[in-house]
Amino acid sequence: MNSQLTLPAPAKLNRMLHIVGRREDGFHSLQTLFQFIDLNDHLTLAARDDGDIQLTQAVSGVNHDDNLIVRAARLLQRHSGTLLGATLAVNKQLPMGGGLGGGSSNAATTLVGLNHLWQLNLSLEELARLGLQLGADVPVFVHGHSAWAEGIGEQLTSVTLDTPWFVIIHPGISVSTPGIFQDPQLTRDSRPITMARALQGGAPEWRNDCEAVVKERYPPIAEALDWLAQHAPSRLTGTGACVFAAFESQQTAQAIAQLASPHWSTWVARGLNTSPLHDALGYL
Ligand SMILES: C[C@@](CO)(OP(=O)(O)O)[C@H](O)COP(=O)(O)OP(=O)(O)OC[C@H]1O[C@@H](n2ccc(N)nc2=O)[C@H](O)[C@@H]1O
């Protein structure tokens, strides 16, 4: 058995995101298309015999015990009853609170990776159910395929999306997800659409219902969206702060990225239909 693994934790984009209601527990019912991109954090996971869970280096602004990597490892340890522990390290590339799902993806890679290292043989469905306790976005990263998601993001149907080159811009601020969901001005009554309709793509369905409120509260995000819209239809991912636009070629995407303000962080990344995590583990 491998006693150490290094695995990717990819980012996601919400190609569209509609808010179709609010549940009694305050969470919002969504309809969204998730797609992975080839932009990754990397986690190194090693099993240990003493039952301890240790993340070796700090992630800035997050306490050790609050880190989603540590929380995911402890959750799986409790759930499975294993006596093994883990030493964990993360190489962070993805901006935090950027709508790219980095924290959720780190949690999913921890669950999937430790399931292997600890030889627990839990199914992806079981790991996704566990992951939902950590965040609404964790299940799609466990699932590992582009997906149409409903509920709070946990009812997943695999789909195949186009795989353009994206320009992704982080305007250097972070958005409070709870703050956006609590905003009285948020559109939360979009009419539910069918998956087939969503997959047809294009306006008006490929919009993000959080965008109006986010633009109002965070002018730098409005600025990035408006700048990118000069080149191709631009959209917010999740509750932001990242915005993105799709291009047919890597060359065009790179040319646009080079024009972006040096005050922003800008990436060019390819859309993917399968998660690099699952490719690495040979699930497919
Ligand atoms: C809206 C999405 C779309 O991908 O945005 P991003 O976070 O990626 O930007 C996600 O579903 C977010 O998922 P995640 O970031 O894991 O959020 P969570 O930790 O589960 O929730 C943070 C808070 O946002 C609110 N929340 C979250 C999800 C949801 N469907 N309805 C909500 O009302 C709740 O107040 C919750 O306490």
Ligand SMILES: Nc1ncnc2c1ncn2[C@@H]1O[C@H](COP(=O)(O)OP(=O)(O)O)[C@@H](O)[C@H]1O
């Ligand atoms: N390993 C982690 N990586 C990133 N964020 C983490 C991690 N553990 C906990 N967090 C917390 O989760 C929040 C959301 O992070 P992230 O998933 O990157 O953003 P988003 O949900 O906007 O895509 C962060 O602001 C941070 O406080």
